[in-house]
Amino acid sequence: xxGLVLVVGLGNPEITPDSLGPKTSSRVLATRHISGxxxxxxxxxxxxxxxxxxxxxxxxxxIETGEYILSIVKRIKPNAVVVIDALASRRLERLGCxxxxxxxxxxxxxxxxNHRTKINKxxxxxxxxxxGVPTVVDAATFASDLLSVNDPHRARQMVVIPRxxxxxxxxASRLIxxxxxxxxxxxxxxxxxxxxx
Numbered sequence: 001x002x003g004l005v006l007v008v009g010l011g012n013p014e015i016t017p018d019s020l021g022p023k024t025s026s027r028v029l030a031t032r033h034i035s036g037x038x039x040x041x042x043x044x045x046x047x048x049x050x051x052x053x054x055x056x057x058x059x060x061x062x063i064e065t066g067e068y069i070l071s072i073v074k075r076i077k078p079n080a081v082v083v084i085d086a087l088a089s090r091r092l093e094r095l096g097c098x099x100x101x102x103x104x105x106x107x108x109x110x111x112x113x114n115h116r117t118k119i120n121k122x123x124x125x126x127x128x129x130x131x132g133v134p135t136v137v138d139a140a141t142f143a144s145d146l147l148s149v150n151d152p153h154r155a156r157q158m159v160v161i162p163r164x165x166x167x168x169x170x171x172a173s174r175l176i177x178x179x180x181x182x183x184x185x186x187x188x189x190x191x192x193x194x195x196x197x
Contacts, residue, residue, distance in 0.1 A: 001079045001080040001127060002079065003048075003049070003078070003079040004032060004048050004049040004050070004051065004069070004076065004078040004079055005048070005049075005051075005079065005080050005081070005082060006051045006052075006053070006069075006072065006076065006078040006080070006081045006082070006083060007025055007050060007051070007052045007053075007082045007084070007180060007184075008021070008025065008052075008053055008054070008055060008069055008082065008083045008084070009021030009022040009023070009024055009025025009026070009027045009052075009053070009054040009055070009063045009083075009084050009085075010055055010057075010065060010083055010085040010106070011054075011057065011085055011086055012057045012059075012060065013054070013056075013058065015135050016161075016165050016166055016169060017086055017161045017165050017169070018057075018086050018135070018136040019169055019173075020056075020084060020085065020086040020132070020133055020135060020169050020173055020176075021083070021084045021085045021086065022054040022104070023169060023170070024084045024172075024173040024176045024177045024180075025052050025054045025084060025177075026052075026054065026173065027177035027178075027181075028052045028177050028180050028181060028184075029047075029050060029052075029181050029185060029196055030050055030051060031044075031047040031048065031049055031050045031185075032049040032050060032051045032076070034047055035049075041115065043116070046185075046187035046188065047185060047187075048185055048186075048187070050185075051072075051076055053072060053172060053196065055068050055069065064117050065130065066117030066118065066119050066123055067117065068122075069081065069083075069119055069124060070123065070124055070125075073124050073125060073126060078126060079126060079127075080128070080129065081119075081124055081126055081127070081128045081129070082128075082129045082130075082131065082180065083105075083106050083119055083128060083129070083130050083131070084130075084131045084132065084176060085106055085130065085131075085132045086132065086133065086134075086135040086136070086169070087132040087133060087134040087135065088134060088135075088136050088137065089134030089137045090137070092137050094134050094137075095134050095135065095136075095137055095144055095162050095168075096133065096134065096135065096162055096164075096165075096168040098133065099132075099133055099172075099176070100130070100131070100132045100133070100134075101129065101130070101132075101178070102129070103127065103128070103129055104120060104128075104130070105118055105119050105120025105121065105123075105128040105130055106118070106119050106120070106128070106130035107119075107133070131176055133168075133169075133172040133176075133181075135161065135162075135165060135168060136160065136161050137160050153163070181193055181196075191193070
């Protein structure tokens with residue numbers, strides 16, 4: 001997709017296992033505002049326009065994440081939206097070592113039973129690419145995987161996070177933001193990109 005891309009970090013920056021989206025979006029180069037003579041005189045006229053936002057969560061803002069993104073999309077009219085979010089895994093071995101990329105969008109909160117409005121092409125009106133890393137596994141899955149528990153119903157309301165969750169979210173956010181910056185600003189070589197970051 002050519003033209004303006006909106007990158008959105010979903011999640012709560014105050015809760016480490018849910019902070020992947022905000023951490024990543026804070027590292028993506030926002031370039032939509034760099035244009036005209038400023039871009040030419042600084043040698044940045046090859047920059048692709050990118051807008052970046054972190055939505056917070058409905059409990060913080062009182063606004064559905066999907067509504068928030070849709071209002072921005074209607075205003076700035078990007079050609080595509082990239083959303084980054086922490087995911088819940090159904091397999092313990094996937095925690096922190098799986099990267100999921102999808103062009104079908106995302107359902108924020110669905111992995112922990114907090115279903116919100118879907119963010120996809122049908123609801124937003126432009127193509128949506130979702131990127132995520134599993135940072136939690138529900139306790140029932142954990143119990144089943146580790147203890148061969150046949151009746152894990154008591155654990156349904158809890159999630160398990162890895163001990164090194166800080167390091168995991170930090171590394172994942174750096175990896176995803178570097179990859180996004182490289183993909184979105186492909187007119188620049190790696191050293192030029194690093195100097196901009």
